[in-house]
Amino acid sequence: MDIKKGDNVIMLSGKDRGKTGKVLFVFPKESKVVVEKLNTVAKHLRARKQGQKGQIIHKERAIDSSRVMLVCKSCGKPSRIGKKLVGDVKVRVCKKCGAEQ
Template identity: 55%
Template sequence: MNHLHVKTGDTVVMLSGKDKGKQGKVLQVSPKEGKVIVEGLNMVTKHVKPRKQGDPAGIMKAESAVYACKVMAVCPKCGKATRLAHKIEGDTKTRVCKHCGASY
């Protein structure tokens, strides 16, 4: 499946896991794997070695990928987590909030 319901820049809410209920912005989408990277969520620690002089080293925090089925889009107008509907008007297909009908 190479199609995801969220896009880069969308605000999403986590549905399960240690960050359940927290919101963040989608930084990166990987449709081939079905995963997304969300800003400030699913943080992991990485041991980083300096690659060149002046690079930081040590234990760094970084966002890790999470399956897209574990996040749900948040409507910018009503602020609720919602499934996305699609509305076709002429030649354009827009994403629409199921609660308030606002388009993304």
């Protein structure tokens, strides 16, 4: 999995298709990510005490990393990620413009 926490990604499918957001969590074992404000579910909270209001909160659910694509920091386009060796370090590069991610 090439997505990292803090990456800007674009959603490729589902109701949030085409929207972008920041990666909040990654789960490498499951190949899943949680993206800020994307793939949310509404949770209805009931008033527990008198005088308190019920409310709806939106919570992000993890999505399969294959459903998002990294948005290049340099060219701003969603792109596939390539790998490049710089010295002994592997860096991620944008397949479109070649910029390091």
